[in-house]
Amino acid sequence: MPDLFIGLMSGTSMDGVDGVLADFSSGVSVLRHASAPFPDDLRAELMALNTSGPDELHRGWLAGNALMRVYADVTRALLATPGIDIRQVHAIGAHGQTVRHRPRQYDGTGYTIQLAQPALLAEWTGLTVVADFRSRDVAAGGQGAPLAPAFHQAVFSRPGETTGVLNIGGISNLTVLRPDGEVQGFDCGPGNALMDAWTGQHTGKPYDDDGLWAAGGTVLPDLLAAMLSEPYFALKPPKSTGRDLFNQPWFLAHLSKFAAAQPRDVQATLAELTARACAGDAHTHAPGLRRLIVCGGGALNGHLMRRLQALLLDTQVLSSAEAGLPPLQVEAAAFAWLARKCLRGEKLDLQSTTGARGARVLGGIYPA
Template sequence: MARETTDGGVYFGLMSGTSMDGVDGIAVEFPKGKPPVVRSEAFVGFSEGLRDALFALQQPGDNEIEREALAANALAARYTVCCHELLRGGNLSATAVRAIGVHGQTVRHRPEKGYTRQINNPALLAEMMHIDVIADFRSRDVAAGGQGAPLVPAFHATVFGKKGETRVVCNLGGISNITILGAAGGVRGFDCGPANALLDEWAQRHLGKPYDEGGHLAASGQVHRPLLHALLDEPFFEQQPPKSTGRDLFNAEWLDARLAPFTSVSAADVQATLTALTAITVAREIERHAPDSRAVYVCGGGARNPELLKALQATFEESGCSGVPVMTTEALGVPPHQVEPLAFAWLAMRCVERQPGNLPAVTGAAGERVLGAIYPR
């Protein structure tokens, strides 16, 4: 017999990020005044064909409208599988679930042009699951003049903040971003630059694998300083927040243009240099904007890359942030892979309760806004 929930119900959070390897899902309750209670979690991978279709939609091409619609339908099917895994893993019935918060798959992010695009078919997901679906979290913030990203800092503040101590939460997904949780309660957050997006691209080219498992390729190489300087010569890294980015900027073409003068650099050295690029761009932003940070807590896929964590710690030791320990969010009670799906479950709850989900100080929006569009069961 399915265990039913108490308080406001169970929420599902579904997140498929910039790495585009699959969807992380979580079933969670948010008891008032208490930490979130995770009922189940699941990961459902994308087929090679779906992944290729999503990558192709990152750039302009023929017949985009139909290709996007078909990809959205395929995504909804994978989201449905993930939801059924969450029901089964949590011994839950669909009636116990208040809503599904689903981020969708970002294929374009151009807030400077007034739009951000997440492929999704939430109506189809609602039809298949018979559960309310909440989607399209970013566009309302963009409509209010914001970046539409990052949206997770408000959630980070709720679960990771500590009065009297400045902390940094660093998400190493396809793109790196940080949330600064100030000792006095202030919150800031923004994107720093590329992370797994370029590391995975290079691993696919030279290993034939979707990622550099354990950071072994990077560990076998050395940082090529002239290449690193060429990579760092990117205006985005000097922009002041609020700022956000994605594969629109940091993609294979961006990388190839900077690699062109360095044809003799080995594949391992390129991977080591890309690892250093991520570490340096994150560390610089923390040094600039959170020099009093007591610790950095890492989440996202990069938390499983020991070479990337080692590079981040070494960069801190060489900078003005020496003595700042780097650890994962596991130290705060939340496994790294759960953080983003938890955040979108939380944003779904905020939408249901008609509470704002954005932080104008983070995104640059004109004010607080309720985020998400509801697709009833």
């Protein structure tokens, strides 16, 4: 019998929604992948809600409603898979859109906000929805992120071998799968977010296709050194970050000291920032790393992949497609898997990843 779940992911790149229909009856098998871009006005509003502004509660709620329309569209596309009956699908795992991430701050607990209206999604799709995966981890003293390392272990680990899984979305995060079964995961720093914003500003394109623009530039060593001096990079795991820190104001504050810099050279430097941050964490926290499996949009950036390989000479750097899951399906599949864990009441022990006090069931259930 099939064991079907849908996973929906919209990450810090804020470019749209990726969804998968996954069968867990024998390992993990993605039966269908679908995606949809954000309408321009929704993307602009989600970006704006990353910083304080007027009437945020009202705007955030309406943005959550609009986001669920895109989620519902992707769900309908997935349910159009030939031979699939909606009654066979147990639930949707819906990540929502992170607009603030401040764990352990202010009062010792802090918070993380993923805009979503899971009740509305359940109403529109007729399916049970599991959402709000991060809040329980934060309540238990954790960072609330990253959550995917447990899934990475289930899919990508090899006995007796240290394997890394590097997700490069808007923010980059690294999972270290050790030979003894220990799992560690944390956010490295910027992924595509700063590169995409700079590309859009100077070329009008949403991203640097295959990293070709960056590949033709020259890295600015003083700008790179200034950005790498950010204290976050020196923090020990568990640690997590987002657009709260690595945003345009942060970047422009550094760039303001290099007013004569050419845009293409700046892009080359931003790509190098992502590569150095990720490779540096791999060197520090994954000694003996044999394979680095890269997923997320960054895996489609040929220049970035080549820079990672050059910085990690003794490690095979490969796309997750070569390990069984295409790069844009991994995170969505992870949230389908997390939804399944929640419905089954299975606790996840993320102490070594998020720093939570112990194993917890993650997610809130909204029945069909």
